[in-house]
Amino acid sequence: MSEMKKLGNIKDLIEGELFTYFVDNSSIAVTKIGESVFAIENLCSHAKCNLDEGLIEEETVVCPCHGAVFDLHTGDPLNPPATKPIKIFQVSISGEELYIKL
Secondary structure, eight states: OOOEEEEEEGGGOOBTOOEEEEETTEEEEEEEETTEEEEEESBOTTTOOBGGGSEEETTEEEOTTTOOEEETTTOOBOSTTOOSOOOEEEEEEETTEEEEEO
């Protein structure tokens, strides 16, 4: 059964920057783009590199190790070397507090 877990305050996020939160022994990378907030598993599906060290380009994240690109909406890989999606998490905002569904 999934549950909502509090991450922090939306004011802590900087547009287009990745921030790492640790929730239930999982590393979650979070970014804000415009009015949208995205949360993804912080590991590339190709070589297990930390995605929070990568770049945000439009609504994708670029892995810092081998350049794999993932869609922040779906987690799908958009180019090699990654062939498997990354896990994404539903984000909700209540007031100024961020929550994710695990």
